[in-house]
Amino acid sequence: MQICSLMVVLSSLFFFGCGGDSSDDNKEIPNDIETDFPQIEPLPEPILKITDISDGYYGLLYDAGGNELKINKNQVLLLQDGLINELNSNLNEEQRAMFKELHSNFTDIKLPTDIEKVLFQNVLLDAMISSIKPQLQDKYFPPFRLFRHHTHSLFPISRLTDYQWILDLLSQRSLLSHLILIPPQETDNxxxxxxxxxxxxxxxxxxxxxxxxxxxxxxxxxxxxxxxxxxxxxxxxxxxxxxxxxxxxxxxxxxxxxxxxxxxxxxxxxxxxxxxxxxxxxxxxxxxxxxxxxxxxxxxxxxxxxxxxxxxxxxxxxxxxxxxxxxxxxxxxxxxxxxxxxxxxxxxxxxxPAAHSELGDGACASCHEIGALSGGYCNILRNAANQTMPPQPEDPANWDGATAFYGAHIQQMINDGCPE
Ligand code: HEC
Ligand code: HEC
Structure with missing residues (x-):
């Protein structure tokens, strides 16, 4: 128990190894911190959990009894870790392993800042809650959403694209849908x-x-x-x-x-x-x-x-x-x-952006321009060459470049940055 708490505090990398066995662990963590690590900001009493949050309005959070819950910046990562541990016990082994791997990928890319951790762990939590039994999701989602919203004001993110590496990681794992954009400050027009x-x-x-x-x-x-x-x-x-x-x-x-x-x-x-x-x-x-x-x-x-x-x-x-x-x-x-x-x-x-090939500028551009190359667009070009382009009754050109007429233009797209 001691060791687990220590790891939770020192590095969220390891918390998966400790979590999930008993919800009592979570309650004890903050006490251990106070006694063993006086240098860490003391947490206010009573120690709360994300699931204690019952209501939120005008930027304030409340428990089921209507008492205001104050969550400060220092608590956010700990509260996230606590919930991750709790959720782990509701996941099967395969799911646990999957999320654990995702988390180590995250910390392997670079040493994340607190704001990056908060952002990423919110996505992780959202994905974890989405993976547990639907009946249980109803218990976790409402407090988690209120918590998450609150973290946006403690760790403000003005442009998600400043965190492109996280977006890329999430997009590779098809987890982008678990990322919640900060609601725009002004009304949406x-x-x-x-x-x-x-x-x-x-x-x-x-x-x-x-x-x-x-x-x-x-x-x-x-x-x-x-x-x-x-x-x-x-x-x-x-x-x-x-x-x-x-x-x-x-x-x-x-x-x-x-x-x-x-x-x-x-x-x-x-x-x-x-x-x-x-x-x-x-x-x-x-x-x-x-x-x-x-x-x-x-x-x-x-x-x-x-x-x-x-x-x-x-x-x-x-x-x-x-x-x-x-x-x-x-x-x-x-x-x-x-x-x-x-x-x-x-x-x-x-x-x-400006076309890769203007209309008339290459075989594939005989009928329409080829837009600027990007990872996603290259995939579409490849799919098109293999399945739909040029349109019937002609045969598809094939991305392998075997067709004499289209091959040279496709090779040019590959040379200019599309994967082969
Ligand atoms: C004979 C005319 C013609 C030629 C040649 C042609 N296309 Fe097309 N292409 C079309 C038409 C028509 C559409 C659909 C309507 C539109 O967006 O203009 C289309 C749509 C596309 C699309 C959108 C979605 C889809 O189904 O593929 C892509 C991507 C595309 N073409 C790529 C290519 C590539 C790559 C080549 C060369 C291998 C090529 N086209 C050659 C006529 C052509
Ligand atoms: C990774 C590439 C990719 C991205 C990113 C993407 N789409 Fe598409 N989208 C496609 C392809 C390919 C089609 C054509 C249908 C198909 O083959 O699935 C399509 C078709 C559509 C269509 C039908 C009309 C059309 O253009 O054929 C809509 C609507 C659409 N997408 C909406 C969106 C929206 C909204 C977003 C952003 C949230 C988005 N797409 C992002 C690849 C993409």
Missing amino acids: YIDTCRENDVPIPPDWGSTLWQYRGVATIDFLENDKTEVWAYESSTVQGSCIALPRWDIRPEEGINEISLLGIICQSKTTGKACFWDNLSKETGQRIKGGADLTFKISDIKNGNSLGENCTQCHRGKNVFLIHPETNLDISDDYNINPNVRYQPISTQANWSN
Whole structure:
């Protein structure tokens, strides 16, 4: 017990080895600190746990009895460690090992600062809680969300991109969705900005204004089922596409829309706006079946999304269309802007940089420009060359460069930075 407490304090690297056996451990930790390590700031009494938090408003936290709970900067990492230990005992061995490995990856990359630790451990906790039994999630999520929100004011982060290495690590593990953006200080005026730029505003999800266009026959991201929905405004030229990506696992009783990105593009200005089914308030995915509904104003948008949609959505128009499939709505909708597309976002790294190959500048650019290269976009180019491009009735060019006509241009993309 002594050794475990010591490790918890000295290095969060090791706490996994100590956790999970008994919740009594957590209660004793702070006492040990006070007696053994007087140099560490004494913790106020009574020692609290994240699960003690019951309510929060106007920046203050309260327990179930309505007493204010004061959490200062020094306590945040300890409270996180305590909850990580507690959650470990609710995970199976495989999950524990997975999170432990993720955590050591995090500390292996570089020695994290406190703010980086807090940010990362919040993501870890969010992912851990999402992995425990649903009944238990209801016990942990509400206090954790209040706690997490509180840590944003103690450890303010102005730009997530200052922590790109953490974003990269999370993105490799598909954990970006567990990252909650700091709520913007001023009120969110994204929809107003889109409207001012003549971008059509999408109807709320569940509205009959959305037209069902069928199931996507090609999905580079390989979801269980991907539907295509479209919307056209009667007054603003352009179109919106929504892409519900379903998660279907009958053995586990799961059949739901897990991801639902929405993009709208203006015909006249070429500006495009982005939304994703992440709750603005909690950062959680808003999932559900065919009866799923949510308001556009309640979900994260191009100003607040952690995932950078423009890594992949680039080129002359914002959309990534597989021609001759349901995704190709160009017969009925206007998807080609008069002006080359630009994203609406206050985030510095959201952009549609100059083309890699302008229209006419290379074999693949015979029909459309090839957008600026990025990791995500290169994957799409590779998938396209292997599956969809050039469009039928021709055969796919193949990324291996074997086709005489397209090979040289594909080799040029590889030389310029796409992985082979
Ligand atoms: C890693 C690359 C990648 C990123 C990042 C990405 N997308 Fe996509 N997106 C695609 C691909 C590829 C398609 C085409 C359908 C398919 O094959 O899955 C697509 C299609 C879509 C569509 C349907 C319309 C179209 O362009 O075909 C919407 C809407 C969409 N994405 C929204 C988003 C939003 C919102 C974000 C940011 C939160 C985002 N996407 C980020 C790769 C990406
Ligand atoms: C004969 C015309 C033509 C040629 C040649 C062509 N494309 Fe396309 N490509 C299209 C059309 C049409 C679309 C869909 C609509 C749009 O966005 O313009 C498209 C879409 C794409 C997309 C978006 C999504 C998807 O399904 O792939 C990518 C990426 C792409 N092309 C890459 C390539 C690459 C790489 C090559 C060279 C191997 C290539 N294209 C050659 C006509 C062409």
